[in-house]
Amino acid sequence: MRRLPAPVHPVAWWLWAIGLAVAASFTTDPLLLLLLIGVACFVVVLRRGDAPWARSLRVYLLLGAFIVVVRVAFRCFLGASGSGTVLLDLPRIPLPDWAAGVSLLGPIHLSDVLDGLYDGLRLAAMIICIGAANSLANPKRLLKVVPIALYDIGTVVVVAVSVFPQIADSIGRVRRAQRLRPDSGGRKWHVVRRMIVPVLADALDRSLLLAAAMDSRGYGRRGPTPVRTRRILGVLTVAGLIAVCIGVFGVLDDRAPAAFRWPAFVLGVALAAVGLAFSARERTVTRYRVDPFGVTACAVAASGLAAGGLMILAGQYAPAHLNPSTTPATWPVVDLLPLMAAVIGLLAAVVSPPSAIQGLDEEVPA
Amino acid sequence: MIELRDLSIRYADDRPPELAHVDLHIEEGELALVIGRTGVGKSTLLGAINGLVPHFTGGRLSGNVVVAGMDTRDHPPREMADVVGRVGQDPVAGFVADTVEDELAYGMEQLGVAPATMRKRVEETLDLLGIAALRGRSLATLSGGQQQRVAIGSALVTAPRVLVLDEPTSALDPGSAEEVLAAITRLVHDLGTTVVMAEHRLERAVQYADSVIAMPGGGVVRSGDPATMMIDAPVAPPVVELGRLCSWTPLPLSVRDARRAARPLRGRLADPSPRARPAGDVALRAKGVTVQYRERVAVRDVTLQLAAGTVTALMGRNGSGKSSLLWSLQGSGPRSAGSVLVDGVETSGDAKRGSTSGPQIGLVPQTAADLLYLESVGEECAAAGPEARALLDHLAPGIDDGQHPRDLSEGQRLSLVLAIQLAGRPRVLLLDEPTRGLDYTAKALLTQQLDTLARDGHAVLVATHDVEFVAGLADRVVVLADGDVIADGPTADVVASSPIFAPQVAKVLAPQEFLTVRDVARALGDSRELG
Amino acid sequence: MKSLTAARTAGDGQDLVTTLGGHAVPLRARSAVMLVLISIAGLAMFCWPLLTHHDASGSAHVTDAPIIFAVTLPLLVFVILAEFADGGMDSKALAMLGVLSAVDAALRPTGGGTGGIETVFFLLILAGRVFGPGFGFVLGCTSLFASALITAGVGPWLPFQMLCSAWIGMGAGLLPRRVRGTREIVMLIGYGIVSAYLFGALMNLYSWPFLAGADISGHANLAYSSAYSLLENLHRFGVYTLVTSTGGWDTGRAITNAVAIAVLGRPVLVVLRRAARRASYDLVRSAD
Incomplete structure (x- = not known):
């Protein structure tokens, strides 16, 4: 059976990318990270359309490379303090007091380079996943699904x-x-x-x-405004925001009472979300040709989310191999479960149809 | 269908009323044409029909506007949206979405039409206006006529009973305008939609109208049957003016009717007297000018000479290379090959930058306002040079120094840009589509201004679609097609025989080569003297 | 509902009068409360590396925090935007916002952010000044969002950038209104410089933990550490931002702002004020 070219729901691509990014965030194993980056790029190259945003992946790859370089440079040249093999013995230059006890240069150890590299690679992988979503999801269609x-x-x-x-x-x-x-x-x-x-x-x-x-053309039409509903929603939203404020500070502070931490934060976010979802109900707007979130979209989203889920699972059962040791430096080992997590994202390319190529009618009238 | 009862509108209490005690009735299924000079309140009248005036613009309304039983006092424009569809002058400015399909759907989205119905109506509207092939196209890539048809479609898609069009063709070339007018008349005939339309270029529209709403000024509105109304309408197409001149009754509104009425006249008329201005020496000598954008050749090996003291018209359809040729002649546009000499000096490149005498060629671009960037007319003139102010007063007296250039009327703004360009004392003046958006009065003024400039010894080249304007002004016509010059000669020779470029008077009086009503009047005067 | 009752009293015999005036995006009491709350929460999400108090052992949450915030902040920004939209943004305000966002997005590539030449803010500041704090806030959000869509730059950093520039636009709207003429330009230049550095500092604060990493092992490498006090972390951050960007991007941005406002401030203000006059908002309907 040949599938017809059709656009996939943009939210599906974003969920897929977020799943991959979550997977990347749970590991510093360079092999897994490179694998994830490879998967993301592969799917993009196979499934992107010919729209201008589809060409943005390159920029994100460059950004990723930049991040890795910066991260390694920070590790190595700003008071490197690793241990193990010394790669380069530079003199340490202490800075004056105002510089918060920072010193420049100093001997660079293998672990410094590897720490910076792994960390940077993790962030780069997450960024590249986001870039993949940018290349695949049609932003204009994304705007059609906002509440x-x-x-x-x-x-x-x-x-x-x-x-x-x-x-x-x-x-x-x-x-x-x-x-x-x-x-x-x-x-x-x-x-x-x-x-x-x-x-x-x-x-x-x-x-x-x-x-x-x-x-x-009728912009701004509203049905009758139920004053009471509006007021209730307003109160809900404000209460939610207050809870979020408390929650944010609570989450960051171990000493805060338990109720003011995650519970407050989550409750606040939920209330605000409810307020957002139910406000402006009196607007009578409908949407033209919204992409259905069909089986394909579900499958695409699931393959990405599965990557994230499997990686979290791997973190529960075998955390050791997800974060390879740098002191002493060892060869990274890849277990079966994380490997599956890294490659399952490829399924998105299998389940999704090729993207419809828009007619190339970009003739500019003189 | 539309009832205006004792309607008065003023935007501010200290300003004269735009409309004063107007009573008007427009029947269902009528095509009503609103005519009048710029600034007499045509837009106010049209805006009042769907409540934009005063809900959107602000102002004081007394009396009532009732459309299909809905009073605009109680219903702001958004609630009138499924009764009155509105199309503005510049289709691009009114586009909300960026593809044809989404733009058509926008109005229905606002009205909360169910998605399945929307899909169906979009398809129907695409077919109705013959734009189905464009459905997925980006609006920016369409031609002007296509854009305006999309705009009409997006107003029609909610199936309004009234369609209001505010000068829908004034920004279009003749072909596109024809396309749009054909679509509108089809709507009237096939769907029974009531259409109220304001239009500058009456030569195209008046023959289709069922009634004419004339606005002579002062907020007065009169309406009636086209043939009676046009007898003393404030603006009239050449065919009507010819009818008035010869006192034909009933007044002909189309070339066909006029041709029948003109049968006796044709025998009486003597041949037209040649009216070319005396040509001076050659001011501009262009040889082998070629303009190429990557693969596309816009202008191909054009050789052209402009004589001082003459006006030359450059005609051709959109995209035939008119603009490219003008910019390339001026020297600031690209030129792949060829030379352009003004008084023996090359116009482009280093030669121009090295010279201290200022530009030899003035160019008024299509969107004249692009040249203006200061806050008042006075500042603009001062920046242009010491003579600009005097020139402006000469061209269009009565423009105040303190006015913001963007608040001027289209015609005044054109005069300002003309004055700025002339301040550098160029010998050659190029104009790109200067008549776009001008009404008859402003066009007549421009004709007179350019005539004066030519008589002062300038060589003038006007790129335009406007055949009536060319008929009244040019000594010589050059026709471009696909980058080539396909005709070059005296106006009467080139224009009179062409089915597309012939002015109405020429069509009426063919085979005699009369171009304007004035020529006919002169000939009549002559023949009367003779007789 | 107000408008309908007004229309009904304007019966047949009387004139219907609509006068124009008011703010493009009105800042109601409820909106203001929400704005303050969201600003507090948003600021905390920028500053979390400075605010954390954890024992060195319990650092699990620290890595979670940025991810959680990256999910939450967009929601908060949407809540406040929806509130502004609900509070009476009419089609004129909306079209003006759309067009100005587009101009802003078009200005962005001319600077491209290279060498800190960031041209987004000057128009934002001037528009906020002319159209008021609510408009400035929304414009800050929409112009960055639109430009992110155009350049495919959507990512977790976007809500942070949006909020930051929204504050800048709002702040411009809150500057004293009666200052006019040259003093106004001087004031705006000052504001432009301050906001350029503040924007730089906040965005640095956002990217600091990502670029410099978390200092878990307690070594001095300019990274934040949850074991340190607020002051100590602030000190480290201060040095970080000073070395990495103050000399380059931030100063470039400040100079761009200052020069752009000095050169273009007056004519652009005139153009914007003219538009504001012609497109006044808020129909006040009355019958007399």
Whole structure:
């Protein structure tokens, strides 16, 4: 059976990526991390479309590399203090008091390099998983699934995204036109000003026309507003936020009473979420062609979440091999369970159909 | 369907009313055409129909506007949305989404239409307007006519009983405008939608109207049958002016009717007198100009000479290379090959930068406002040079120094940009689509301004779609197609025989080569003298 | 409901008058309370490395905290955005927000963040100044969100950036309103410089534990340690941010802000105020 090209629900890709990122966060084993990165990249290359955001993976790979380098550099050159084999014996340069007892350089041990490398690789893997989600999930479709309370904000972002190319056009047009002004002498900053002011004025004029068009097409319709429900939701939300505030500080402080820690935090978050989910119910908006969260989407999400779940499980049963020792340095060992966790994400590529290629009709009218 | 009862609207109590005691009745299924000069309150009248005025704009409304039984006093625009659909002048400015399908669905999403129904109606609307092939396309990649049809579709998709269009074709080229008007008339005939439309270019619209709502100014509104209303309407297309000149009754509204009425006239008329301005020496000499964007050749090996003291029109459909040629002649646009000499000096590249005499060529771009960046007319003039202010007063008297350039009318803004460009004393002046968005009065003023400039010894080149404007102004017409010059000659020779570029008067009086009503009037005067 | 009753009293014989005025995104009492609460919680989520008090042994939660916060903060930001939207944002405010976000996103690539030339903030500050704190807050969020969508930069850092720039936009709206003319520009330049460094410090604080790592073994390498006191961690962070970014990005950003506001401040304020006048918000309906 051949599956038809179709878009997969963007939330499914995000869940998949988050699952992989969670898996990455539970290990510092470089083999597993590289495997996870490989899985993420492989699925992206197979399943991304031809949209501009699909090309963003490279940026994230570079960012990941940057993170690894920075992390290793921090470990090695800012008061390295590992043990074991010395790779490079540099003189230690103590800094004055104000620098919080930090010293520069000093002998660099193998464990410093490995610690930095493993840590950095873990963070890089998480970032690359996020990058994979960015490449795979269509952000515009993502905006269609926001709760109704966020409909307006979603619309702002949709407007921004669709006006964006017009602004870019407008900048090009103004730049060309400005070259015609006979007085291009004058002060240099004039150039910037001559660009920004017409573009901005044009954009703002446009916004008024847009608002009129939106109003004429029924934007902002509401059903009757149940005052009591609104009030209750308001109280709930505020109470939830207060609980979150208490909870945040509680979570960070071992000395806080138990009730003010996780329970308060979780309760607060739950209340705020309820408030968000149930507010603006009087809005009568419906959505056009929302991607169904079907079997495919479930399977994609499940393969990612399974990766996270298996890795957590592995952490419970055999934590030792997930974080290879650096003092003394040993070869990383990969158990079967974490290995499964690392590669199960590949299933996403198997269960999802190829992405539909949009018609390449990007002809720019002259 | 639409009832205006003793309607008065003013935006501020210290300003004169936009509409004063208007009583108006528009029947169901009618195509009503609103005509009048810029600034007489056409947009206010149209905005009042769905309640944008005063709910959105602010202002004082007395009297009532009732559409399909709903009074706009009690119903803001969002509640009128399923009764009145509205389409603005610039389709792009009103787009919320970024693909055709999503844009069509937006209105229904707001009204809470069930997803299955939405899907069906979107498909129907796509077919109705013949844009099904565009469904997944990004709106930015469509042509102007396609964009405006999408905008009409997105207003229609909620099946409103009234469609209000505020100058839907004024920003379009003739082909696209034709496309849009055809779509509108089909709606009226097939769906029975009531349409109220304001339109500048009456030569295209008036023949389709069932009734005409004329706004002579001062907030007064009169309405009636097109043929009677056009007798003394404040603005009129050439065919109507010809009818008025010859006192034809009933007044013809289309070329077909006028041609029938003109049968006796054609015999009486003497041949038109040639009216070319005396050409001076050659001011601009372009040879082998080629413009290439990567694979696409926009202008191919064009050779062109512009004589001082003449006006040349550059015509051709969208994308035929008109703009590319203008920018390349001016010297700031790309040019792959060829040379452009003004008084023997190359216009582009280092030669221009090295010279101290200022630009030899002025160019007024399509969106003239792009040139303006200061906060007042006075500052703009001062920045342009000492002569700009005097030039502006000469071109369009009565523009206040303190006004914000963006608050000026389209025509005034064009005059300002013209003055700024002329302040550098260029010998050659290029204009790209200057008539876009101008009404008859502003166009007449522009014609007069350019005529004066030509008589002062400038060489003027105007890229335009507007055949009537060309007929009234140009000495010579150059037609571009796909980057090549396919016709070049005196206006009458090029234009009169062409089915697309011929002005209405030429169509009426063919085979005699009259281009404008003024030519006819002059010929009539002559023939009367002779007789 | 107010508007409907007003319309009904405006019966047939009387004129319907709508006057324009008010704020684009009104800051109601309820919104303000929520804003304060979310700002407190959000600030704590930025500063958690400084606030932790754990015995050296019980460091399990420490690694959890950033992940939990990364999940929670977006929710909080959404709650406050929904509250603002619910509090009477009309289509004009919405369109203005959308268009300004797009302009902001378009300005971003011109700087690209290289060498700290970050052009996002200058327009945010000026718009916040003209349209008020509520608008500034929402614009801060939406412009970063839109630009993240356009550049595919969505990630756990995004809510933190959004909140940070939202504070900047809001702060600009809260500056004394009566200052005008040159003094206004000077004030805004000052604010631009301060906010550039604050933004830098907060975002550094956010990335500090990730880039410098957690100092579990108690060695001095500029990383935070939950065993240290607030002051000690703050000291370490101070040094960290001073060496890593104050000299470069933050100063670059501050200079960009200052120069941009000095050069473009006045004309852009004029353009924005003109738009605000033409597109006044909040229909106040009355019958007389």
